Amino acid sequence: MSRVRRDGRLVSDWQPSALQQERLAYRRRRTVRSGVIAGVSTLVLVALLVVGIGSTPGWPRVRETFFNVDRGWEALPVVAQGLWLNIRVMLVCAVLIVVLGLTLAILRTLRGPIFFPLRIFAAAYTDVFRGLPLLLVIFLLGFGVPALQLRGLPNQAVIWGGVALVLTYSSYVAEVFRAGIESIHPSQRAAARSLGLSHRQTLRFVVLPQAVRRVLPPLLNDFVSLQKDSGLIAVLGVIDAIRAAQLETAEDFNFTPYVVAGMLFVALTIPLTRLTDWVARRQGWYGGGGGPV
Incomplete structure (x- = not known):
């Protein structure tokens, strides 16, 4: 009552x-x-692991070499400064990857024979850069393009490392977007066109909002991987977190700075991972049997 x-x-x-x-x-x-x-x-499990690992003969040497607390605190400011470069590279590359990946996905879903060259270009792009190892692309662009000494092109290694990340990851993101676009039922397009919307308006106001919402979990997973792979630009000599840890290690051959860099990357990745899980649950990707309908 x-x-x-x-x-x-x-x-x-x-x-x-x-x-x-x-x-x-x-x-x-x-x-x-x-x-x-x-x-x-x-x-109980943690205690068993601690006792089991701590009782091994080589643990004191490993603890001193990889888990030296004093050495870790000493290297933390330098490694954190390098991590800030990784964060900036990741943020800039993420925006460019979304723009380029979405453009490629739209090109691959264009209808009509007149768009055949664009579809072929987008398909070839995704096939090539998904087939090439990221590290190889970084080497080719980071060392090859500056060696050409072309006027008007930058020679900074961090720029070409970022370009390699954008080119490689945009091919994966394009396929994620394309899967989302093609998952929209054709009746949605037909209904939009019957209401007088053009093809561009249908794509913008009807198809893409639904497609992006459906592919958010795998898209966020790609950006989790991008956070980690941003450390690969260290092979070009860029002073990021990995390179800073390498320089710190070279002073006394203590590998604790590498552990510090790894912990910082994990601390950077976990929030986005939890956000991905939360979005996936809201979309119905986890539990309840299957994805969105």
């Missing part, structure tokens, strides 16, 4: 039944029990 108070608010007199209260209490007990079991099992 519900009644209206003098101030106009609706107040409900409903109370859960005894059976419902018993069910809620049982669920709370099960939740607490599951949490306790999970915590205890995790602690």
Whole structure:
């Protein structure tokens, strides 16, 4: 039963039944029990790992070489400064990758024989750059293009490393976008055209909003990989987090700076990974059997 108070608010007199209260209490007990079991099992597993690894003969040497706390704190500012370059490269490349990848996806989905050359170009682009290893593309552009000494072209290694990331990742992102565009039922296009929308308007206001929403989880996964692969530009001599850790290691042959760089990359990647999982759950990708309908 519900009644209206003098101030106009609706107040409900409903109370859960005894059976419902018993069910809620049982669920709370099960939740607490599951949490306790999970915590205890995790602690036991961690303790076994610590005891097992710590009892090995070579652990003191490994701890001093890879997990030296004092050396890690000493190298942290230098490695973090290099990580800031990785972050900037990743952000700029992510924007360019989305633009280029979406353009390639649209070219591959154009209808009509007049667009055949554009479809062939987009297909060849994605095939070539998905087939080439990223490290090879970085070498070819980072060392090859500056060696040509062409006027008007920059010679900075970080720029050509970023170009290699954009060219390679845009081929993967293009296929993600194309899958989303082709997943839209043809009736959506037909309905939009029957309302008087042009092909461009149909693509912009009907197809792309639905397609992008459907491919957000795999798209975010690609950007998680981009965060990690931005460290590959270190092979060109760019002082990023990996290169800074290498220079720090060369001073005393202690590999703790590499561990520090790895921890910083993990700390940078985890938030985007959790965001990807959250978006995937909202889209119905995890649990409940299958993706969006």
